[in-house]
Amino acid sequence: MDAAVALPAKEGFQQQKDGKQVDLFYLHNGRLQAAFTNYGARLVSLLAPDKNGVLRDVVLGLDSLQAYEAARSSFLGATVGRYANRIAKGRFSLDGHDYALATNLGEHHLHGGIENFQEKVWEATQPDAATIVFRYHSPDGEEGYPGNMDIEVSYQLTGNNELQASFKATTNKPTVVNLTNHAYFNLNGQGSGSILNHRLQINADYITETDAFAIPTGVLLPVAGTPFNFLEPHTIGERVNDPHPLIQFGHGYDHNFVLRKEKENTRSFAARVIGEQSGIVLEVETTEPGVQLYGANFMKGTVRLRSGAMDEKNSGFCLETQHFPDSPNHAHFPTTRLNPGEVFESVTVFRFL
Template sequence: MSGIFNLISCNSNQNKTENTSNSSTSTDSASTTNTAASSDSFTSAKSFGKLKDGTEMQQYTLTNKKGTKAIFTNYGARWVSFLIRDKDDKIIDVVAGFKDAAAYEASTEPYFGATIGRVGNRIAKGRFTLDGKEYKLFTNNGSNTLHGGKKGFQAVVWQANQKDDHTLEFTYLSKDGEENFPGNLNVKVTYALTDDNELTIDYEATTNKKTPVNLTNHAFFNLNGEGSGTILNHVLQINADRYTPVDANLIPTGKIEPVAGTPFDFRERKPIGTNINEKNEQLKNGGGFDHNYVLNENKAPGLNMAARVKGDKSGIIMDVLTLEPGLQFYSGNFMQGKNTFKSGAKDDYRTAFCLETQHFPDAPNQPNFPSILLEPGEKYQTRTVYKFFCR
């Protein structure tokens, strides 16, 4: 590919749920019990306020030699902040989020920065059939199930275990029947910050019953800084020749179509807002961009370049690399200014975007999509890296 994938940095297939991906790194938290704790010898834990039920939450900070800081909380195994220097050597926070756990719990948008599961994205009509049995899920997105149901992984307390300045693990046991999904699912999410300003996210899971699994992170980014205004002038490139069109309920039609000749063509770099207001049925259905891209396959094993995006004011560039086959690009179409970020700014319309690595939406009901079924005895493993630099 050409365009911004060729920029030089400045100074400052889940390889499918066959679970054979080569991934592993660490983050901050360990154990399969669902309690808020951190008991290892090293920890950066600080209070992050309390939930409505009085449970005390913690925040954890990873740092590197460049002075970059990544901040997380065990409420939702959530990415809260990423503090990095821009082209003018000013430290800015490029991850949108809130000041404490109570603000996350009260938000009208529950997914900021969260680990998403047990199944990320939408399941049509909240139903799927597995080995002849129909499973009915809570429908929290019109007639569909979105991001795990009524109480997905974003709304639970994870066990935290910080290994060192660079590595943080979160673990959670999703019990058999939780949100009506089958099987006890043991999940581990590991965040690691490298000295090259890479934030690596490793996901692992095992189950005692066959179950669908599709984990991702729902960070909202503004590379000019949280609360700095529109993201429509950010320059984006996506390594995908095809995408999965959706119906009016944002459920894939089952087709996989070329992006060529459509507003969804980001194969060459362009500002996010270039085609966002065109008359197009798919843009109308999503209220803008809210679609899954079918990533072009690697010619060699390893992480695949999924996307690159550049903040037009800050000069900060973010690469997204992954083992996943899909990438959900969301242009902040449902942000309504109802919540207050930690910077004091409101979460106004299209002031942040998401690039969520994933298997395809509604995969349990789409036989031509890559499977997300995890079998007992298998291990779900996948990795995504967000790499930051400037120009």
């Protein structure tokens, strides 16, 4: 295997942090190879063959624990929670109780707060060569959330050329939860340049309309006649500078798409992306009701990736399968409430063709 697409070395990760051991774990299933670290239950590298059988690393990743600590604002490859995306002003109410969360995006709460799940060293077990299981206990009051919460996240390379992400959570008090993975993909290979010529299809008739601070207004906005209509494939860059106010607010795509669902909580088609150089096709299926398309609009070229290239704007894209942002403050959005005795479960599959 060419050194340019080798999995990262363990040495950059095998260190102590907060009294816990950080490590790197390798997965393989014969066609796909991956590396994860228990710092942030994070996807570091994913090797997939292109149309000529040449391996390409299709996620943006770094070489060491210190590099990830320095690049924390991008959430590169991390498991995100307790609540992925935004909660307006860091506040919500449950059963007459008002909760104030840590705010880390101006006056708003983003991706779990200041010391969010990407900052944690998770317990890790590897039951077989293709599976890694991460566990974390989030204590009552962490970042302002009610209830002790136990989270289990497993990542598995399946025999169908898939990376399957499975999330579970339980609590001892009524609370809210919204978990996802924040991988940045570039199907031509990390460091290969912009993803704006990737062709994208999203199975969604609506997005959640937002204000200038990316906080939902509560309106489900039809995609028809807008630059958010990906029911038929378009390149990501075709309309990325459209004068539509929501495109201007986000400096491109950073929006939650409301997925077509025949039945809630069932796995169904969400998105399909084609790398125009590599020919690699990524198909995404999920049990989640939404997916956040993010085009790395706020990367600034200040972080050096494993390939040696910098994290320039639009050097990757995210498809963060999720419940809707700010759902606790919008009763008509799919609920993110979790009660004692219940189990939150979510599955997303990334299939490579």
